[in-house]
Ligand SMILES: Nc1ncnc2c1ncn2[C@@H]1O[C@H](COP(=O)(O)OP(=O)(O)OP(=O)(O)O)[C@@H](O)[C@H]1O
């Protein structure tokens with residue numbers, strides 16, 4: 001059965017577009033038919049993310065000016081080109097591998113198109129352009145992806161907050177991923193969103209989860225990572241004082257009570273993460289489906305583009321593998 005997942009947030013800049021695009025790409029690489037739709041109608045960004053110039057937009061479909069096949073562009077070749085094939089490259093495995101698909105529908109970022117969608121005004125000259133008609137067209141778009149494209153997943157990138165089109169995205173989805181980012185947690189806002197908006201959908205069977213992004217602590221400075229000093233875990237002061245190794249005596253790397261600085265930092269980070277997950281769940285009533293680490297190479301790259309394909313061994317990708325497993329189980 002098709003799953004329709006909306007990436008939403010209370011605040012902007014939490015990582016929705018980055019996560020939705022990587023999620024869709026990895027699904028396609030795994031053999032699913034995944035369709036990614038930009039419904040961030042107030043500030044669309046998938047077009048610049050995919051660095052493409054579509055002739056037709058989701059907007060055109062909503063205004064009855066385009067057919068689905070003109071609006072959903074096929075990015076499957078990108079999966080093959082960047083993502084390569086599965087780890088087992090034998091001809092037999094390739095032949096048996098389920099072929100995934102990545103289709104992307106873009107939203108027009110032109111100012112007049114944004115105004116038009118926001119107001120639902122009949123700028124095309126057609127009369128039936130009321131907001132409710134546009135919503136019906138969006139529901140039809142999703143239905144056609146299911147019936148004609150046999151979509152396994154429809155993934156919707158949304159606008160943050162409580163706005164007409166973000167609520168529409170939540171209404172057509174069956175799984176809502178409320179994205180929060182570390183360091184800019186708005187617990188009160190997220191709780192309000194969970195209670196007032198998500199609650200009205202979950203009553204009717206929609207599933208909702210927190211997706212905690214940009215979790216800190218993974219970029220350990222290289223001088224700490226490379227440190228070969230050993231630290232005892234036996235005493236409370238162990239994180240600050242190195243084990244005495246004796247003058248000229250080599251450190252005992254196999255000692256069970258000894259750990260490198262980096263592994264101690266990682267343990268501390270994991271404990272903080274576990275506490276934070278509990279706190280978030282208590283505060284919002286929603287389970288954390290995944291905690292995506294923050295990586296500087298993603299945040300500060302000149303152009304992050306489908307890291308999950310470019311770097312299959314990256315811990316970011318590994319976390320997406322786990323997110324997919326969690327979503328498959330929903
Ligand atoms: N896990 C991560 N680690 C490091 N950087 C990240 C991570 N996730 C997202 N980012 C970075 O955070 C920035 C904001 O991400 P993005 O544009 O996806 O957020 P958004 O929620 O879609 O924003 P908006 O609400 O404006 O649409 C981008 O520069 C992106 O590369």
Ligand SMILES: [Mg+2]
Nearest residue numbers: 016017040045
């Ligand atoms: Mg975005």
